[in-house]
Amino acid sequence: MTPPNVVMLLADQWRGQDQGWIGGPSQVRTPHLDRLAAGGAAIAGGRASSPVCGPSRASLLTGRLPHEHGVVANDLPLSPRLETLATALSGAGYRTGWIGKWHLAGLPRDKWVPPAARPGIGHYAGVDCSHEHIDGHYYTGPGRRVGFTGYEPEVQTGLAVDFLADQDGPFFLTVSYNPPHDPYDSVPVPLRAGYPAERVTVPPNTPDTPEQRELQRLYWSAITAVDAQIGRVVAALDRLGLRENTIIVVTSDHGDLLGAHGLRAKQSPYAEAVRVPMVINGPGVPACRPAGLMGLVDLAPTLLGLLGLPPIGTYGRDLGDRLRSGGPLRRELLTGNWVSFDNGYDQGIGEWRGLVAEDLTYARTADGRPWLLFDDRADPWQLDNLVADPAAAGQVAEADARLTALLTESGDAFWPADRLLAELGLVEEWNARESALRGDRARLIAS
Structure with missing residues (x-):
């Protein structure tokens, strides 16, 4: 039997409290994520090891903390000498691909990411770091800059579907979406219709102003827009006969304070910055809502464990057996x-x-x-x-x-x-x- 495939859908700056299946006061709607959560491991305890882009992404890929992998701030490059989830999977015979934001290749941000700067990733289409969510561009090779019109997540999903249609063996694909990262007003106007401003509420730790309600509305609209792309990827896996043998992971590199405690963006210990979505659905992962925590630093060793491969990393743990049993995860992180x-x-x-x-x-x-x-x-x-x-x-x-x-x-x-x-x-x-x-x-x- 072909080993299970892995598809990771990685959003940027999606905070954990804003998921439909979680419940609570958030008004966000994520029907496609909710279906994955209902049929897999829906982990309320998803946490970023370092709530900011580069350090968190490096921890996700290496199973190491920032003082170990060296990406202690954005725009510092990931060492090509480190073992990553992608190097482990490519070494096990997987075809590997990454579409979208990388943000681990140093300066400048607007560039093609060469193979040496993306250890283990074979196919690549994206930009190291860009937040042009509308009418932007990506690279498919050195000097090969491709412009696009429309909403970037929709374009990236199209590239992902093309990759999936070209598979004849085990594969690992990450689709790295920029939204709901700011600029928040980049959500196309038709996609904002589901959140009328007069019905939006804000959390009790956030100033309630008209400006904040508009910001909240745009942020939720971006999450729902990304959720629609999650649905497109799952539908493509179904159509191509790949779904039953594919582990799907939905997560984010960190959250967003979005005005909570009078702060914005990330880098703080508050839950809005540290909590992230963590849903894992696929073969070997029963429907469960396990207690405890799972850090992004645990994701690489856990996925390798679910695939029967040796884990990588240092601080990260293989929690695969606990996911299989629905048992409690980490006590603390x-x-x-x-x-x-x-x-x-x-x-x-x-x-x-x-x-x-x-x-x-x-x-x-x-x-x-x-x-x-x-x-x-x-x-x-x-x-x-x-x-x-x-x-x-x-x-x-x-x-x-x-x-x-x-x-x-x-x-x-x-x-x-x-x-x-x-x-x-x-x-x-x-x-x-x-x-x-x-x-x-x-x-x-x-x-």
């Missing part, structure tokens, strides 16, 4: 912001490390100071920071001790950003990305 940059840095979000569990979120700053502690069961919107509450001093101490144990387990010395970049030999690359992208706001480090 290490998360963090290894190097602060761009809008995180501009908003005063520095370097931090955190502990996430089903019932709590804790974070410590780079100077060793407890920063945030939330009881996520009693306070799901994270409105009551317990760090400064004398009555919670014991809980803070216990959470800090658990975080220390996770840091020791992962070999993370939690160095300041300048020392970490120096230890990784990345000062020159860091200063180059800062100078190119930040100009007179560059955060330069002495070499």
Whole structure:
């Protein structure tokens, strides 16, 4: 029998609270994702190891944390020497493909990603990093720039269907969609009709203004638009007779604060940034809603385990047996912001490390100071920071001790950003990305 195929549908900046099957106050509609969730492992505990694009994508592919894989900030390249999910699968005879955003090839962002910069990925059609969701372009080879008109996710799905139609053996395909990442107003107007502004509500940890309601409406519209493309991919797998032997994964590299706690984008420990969709549907994965957490860092070893292949990575765990049985996943995970940059840095979000569990979120700053502690069961919107509450001093101490144990387990010395970049030999690359992208706001480090 042919080994199972793997299709990963990776959205950018899709927060975990905004999935139809999750329920709760979110008004988002995701019917195609909901069907996959109903028939597979629907994991409410999906978490990003580092809630920002490049570091999170590198963890997803390598099963390693940022201090181990070296992509501690956006626009730092992934080492071609690292073993990845794609190198493991190509070595096992899989044809591998990636369509869309990569964001692991360094500067400049607008370019073709050569084979050496995408370890294990054979077929590639995309841009290293671009947020032109309408009437944009992609590359199919060096110097081969292809312009398109229309909505980028629809174009990328078309490319994915072409790839699927050309398979005669086991394959691994990732479709890396840009939305719901900003610019939020890039959702075509007809796709916004399902969310009338007068019916939109905002979460209790988010300022309720007309501008915020419009932002919420556009964000949900983008998610539903991506969900429609998920449906197209599943329909193509059905039509081509590939569905029953294909594991489908739907996830995202991180979430989006979207105004919660007065913040935007990502890089913070709040649930809006760290929680991500995590649905796995396919052969060997029964319908279940397992308790516990699964990090993006666990995805590569888990998929390899489900395929009967040796796992890769260090901090990431193979949770395949637990998915097969529907048993509980991880009790807790290490998360963090290894190097602060761009809008995180501009908003005063520095370097931090955190502990996430089903019932709590804790974070410590780079100077060793407890920063945030939330009881996520009693306070799901994270409105009551317990760090400064004398009555919670014991809980803070216990959470800090658990975080220390996770840091020791992962070999993370939690160095300041300048020392970490120096230890990784990345000062020159860091200063180059800062100078190119930040100009007179560059955060330069002495070499």
